[in-house]
Amino acid sequence: MTFHSQGSALFFTAIGEGPAMMLLHPTPVDHRFWLPVAQILSSRCRVILPDLRGHGRSEAGAGPITVERLAEDAAALLDHLGIGNAFFGGCSIGGYTLFEIWRQIPSRVRGLAFCCSRPQADDDAVLSRRRETIAKIKAGERAAFIEAQLNALIGPTARQRSPHLVEAAREMMRSVPPEALIAVQEGLAARPDSVATARAIGVPCCVLAGGEDISSPPTDMRRLATEIRQGGGTVEYTEIPDAGHFAPFEQPERVAGILERWLDQNQSTA
Numbered sequence: 001m002t003f004h005s006q007g008s009a010l011f012f013t014a015i016g017e018g019p020a021m022m023l024l025h026p027t028p029v030d031h032r033f034w035l036p037v038a039q040i041l042s043s044r045c046r047v048i049l050p051d052l053r054g055h056g057r058s059e060a061g062a063g064p065i066t067v068e069r070l071a072e073d074a075a076a077l078l079d080h081l082g083i084g085n086a087f088f089g090g091c092s093i094g095g096y097t098l099f100e101i102w103r104q105i106p107s108r109v110r111g112l113a114f115c116c117s118r119p120q121a122d123d124d125a126v127l128s129r130r131r132e133t134i135a136k137i138k139a140g141e142r143a144a145f146i147e148a149q150l151n152a153l154i155g156p157t158a159r160q161r162s163p164h165l166v167e168a169a170r171e172m173m174r175s176v177p178p179e180a181l182i183a184v185q186e187g188l189a190a191r192p193d194s195v196a197t198a199r200a201i202g203v204p205c206c207v208l209a210g211g212e213d214i215s216s217p218p219t220d221m222r223r224l225a226t227e228i229r230q231g232g233g234t235v236e237y238t239e240i241p242d243a244g245h246f247a248p249f250e251q252p253e254r255v256a257g258i259l260e261r262w263l264d265q266n267q268s269t270a
Contacts, residue, residue, distance in 0.1 A: 002057075005076035006069060011057035012050040012077060016042025019110070019267060020086035022074060023049055024094030026116075026246065027184045028149065029172040030056030033091070036252035037259070044263055045087070050077055052094070054180030056172070064186035067093070071100035078108060087263065089113035089206075091248055092153075092215070093184070099194035102201055111266050113206040113259060116213050116245045118220035119227060121193035130189045134182050142181065146173045155212035155244025158251075165250060198224055199231030204266040208258060210250075211241035236262055 002009050013031060015038055025033040031049035038047040052070055054060035061069075074097065078086060085108040090098045095117020102109060122130065137145055150166055150173070151159075158165055205228050209221035218239050225237040238258050240247055248255040 003077055003080035005053075005073040006061060008053055008059040008061040010050060010053055010059065010073060010077070012048060014046060014048045014081070015039065016044070016046045018045040019263075020078075020081075020083045021045045021047050021263070022077070022086050022088050023047060024070070024074070024088070024090035024097055025049075025052060025055070026092030026094055026153070027052070027188075028055065028146070028176040028181055029169055029249075030175070032056075032168075032172060033246070033249050037248050037256045040253065040256035041259060041263070044260060048077065048081070048086070050074070054183055055176055060177070060180040060183055063183065064190060065180065065183040066187035066190055067097045067100040067192075068104075069187070070097040071104050074101055075105050075108070084108065085110050087111040087113070087266075089115065089259065090117060091115040092117055092245060093188060096188075096191055096194070099197045103197055106202070109203050111204045111206070111262070112201060113208070113262065114221070114224060115208045115248055115255070116210055116216045116221070117224075118216040119194040119198045119224045120220065121191055122189060127189055130185045134185050137178050137181050137185075142178050145181065146170060149173060152214065153245040155210060155242065155246070155250060157212060157242040158244060158246075162250070169246070169249065195227055198227035201228055201231065201233045203233070204262070205233060205235040206259065206262040207235055207237045208247060208255065209237070209239045210243035210245060210247040211239055212244040213247070215245045236265075
């Protein structure tokens, strides 16, 4: 199914019935990243799975793919479906977008589940690596970028125990055109710091960390949980020791169980 936002045709699918929960995937994969989790959660809620712009079957549009644009897309999808408010979950850039969703449309948020999504903006070292990545993709080194992403984003335990996951992720990554890969890196480089936003969140939150995650390590995810609490918010923190940055993809049953319990505790949220 498709909807339109900011002049682009974007793809989504939805399964289940009940309260709405939108799950935003990381880059450079697509909505299939969340599908095993969604199939479990669909007995409790209506799970909405968009392809972020530039990924899967969604058009990229012109310019950088920023969290601001992705949050506007999420709001447009709610409007398209006639949904007033929803729970939101996101991993990596999907989680970074949750901070922007809270900044843009807080009245439409029932709860936020952050998976492997640190609140801090990129430091100088990360920004430098992003510039190098953009240069390499422009130089035709897309395949090398994808292999580096597979090694960095999927934890060593999953790479060893579940090689089929690596191949499934590789297939998704190969479907993203070079122009979209560049646009995402440009958008990530422009991502604002969200520490202050974390302190302002006024809905129940779930924070999930992967013990093998080198991009948003447990120290950063614990900081996110602390910032939410210090701002007066409620948060459930969980760490999966043998999961990497793609924790929901690597261990969908474990992550779905965490989200099921969290949803059950917060279904009455207005």
